[in-house]
Amino acid sequence: MLNHMERPRLHGLLLVCIAVLAGCSAAPTGVAPADAAPPIAAAQSVAASSPAKMYQVDPAASTLHILVYRGGPMARLGHNHVVSSQNLQGRVWQGAALEDAGFEITVPVNELVVDDNAARAAEGEDFPANISEDAKQGTKANMLRETLLDGARYPEIRITSVRIQGDAKAPVVIAALRIRDQTRQVTVPVTLQTTDGGLRVTGGFEIKQSDFGITPLSIAMGALLVVDTVKIKFSLLATGSHF
Template sequence: MNPNTPPKLSRCGRAMSAPSLLRTTALPTALALFLGACSGGPDRIPPRTPLSPDATQARPPAAAPNATLATRYRVDPRESSLRILVYRGGTMARLGHNHVISSDDLQGQIWRGANAENSGFEIAVPVNTLIVDDNAARSEEGDDFPLNVTEDAKAGTKANMLRPTLLDGERYPEISISAASITGSTSNPAVVANMRIKDQTRAIQLPVTLSEAEGALAIQGSFEIRQTDFGITPLSIAMGALTVQDTVKIKFRLVAKAAPASP
């Protein structure tokens, strides 16, 4: 894959199989949380240097749009998708497998003003509808994600992921990402966003590319976060011989269509 080509994300299919780091009975508190992985495989891409505390502090949100000054767009969940890549680590990593966590249920809005500074967005990722180890998604992500994870393993991983000690889907049904500041051109903006997971909010750099056709915006990109930046300790057992890596890579593609004008 050309590293300069934005990832192609599709809606997810079904099916699965293979032992899972986050499912194995040796890990009763398996931490299937997608916030425990990395950006490209345990032996290929080293973890990034953690952000300084100041760099991860949440920032004031971008101003809400004035209906007369900005064009509003609604995210179309049928054409939008988000994908999270989770990697195992440690000398016993062979006992587990990597995960792809997907969402095809994104919600939110984008507003586009006369310049980047007057633009912004609010995106919600429903937690309880996240899809674990979809065959089509694993196939598209390559050799690090063998196909046919069992249905039982998928169900166990998702149950662990939604536990109160992890994503706590009952109390915190959404992960939110909203604009804090946007600078540069509207076609190639520099974006700082606030990301909220459970009760923790952090500022993140959000590289994006944007295109427009027939009244719709297409926005795509990828970024990394670290589990520990959100106050969560990555899974580690056997003195670190089997771990879930701290850094997770998130890929997304948003398609947003012009919202009807307010009366």
């Protein structure tokens, strides 16, 4: 493995991850239209306008995995990577109707974990446990720099529901994803499961780095590169309901 190639390969990924966060459409929103409610304000108004059962996300029982893949003729010289969050924060609410449900989730940027052994094992044979601790820490330090995620200025990634489509068997969440000072709209199919005193929300979707204005890393005229498509998988357990 070429460790000196490992660190830059994730640079593009963490500008589009989320980390909270079936197909996904991602389109730059830049400046919101004048008649459009801000996503967070819209979500809060939904929660406040109707009786809602509220849940808090349990960080210890929730996971977020961002999968980035190597590509190119020399892909064997690189690694696939898992970037994960082990401290998701936020809340989920349920109303009388599906469209009255929603969520707001934050991902602490400076606590993102690169290539956690358990996370790699959970994602299967494409993610063998062969990444050194020095390589992991070096990659994380690079990704938190001012030119990338800039964790010092932007310590959180936030995803907030805007509306929910479909039905209870196959709900689709339209959400606003904010990374650094940019917001994108994403479409996220989810599965909802009521548990004893809580709610489990799971889903998986894909985004393209290029949809966020990011050019994936390419070395030696594409001989070794980061695949544009990033896979995101999550499982949230929200508990502690009240009215």
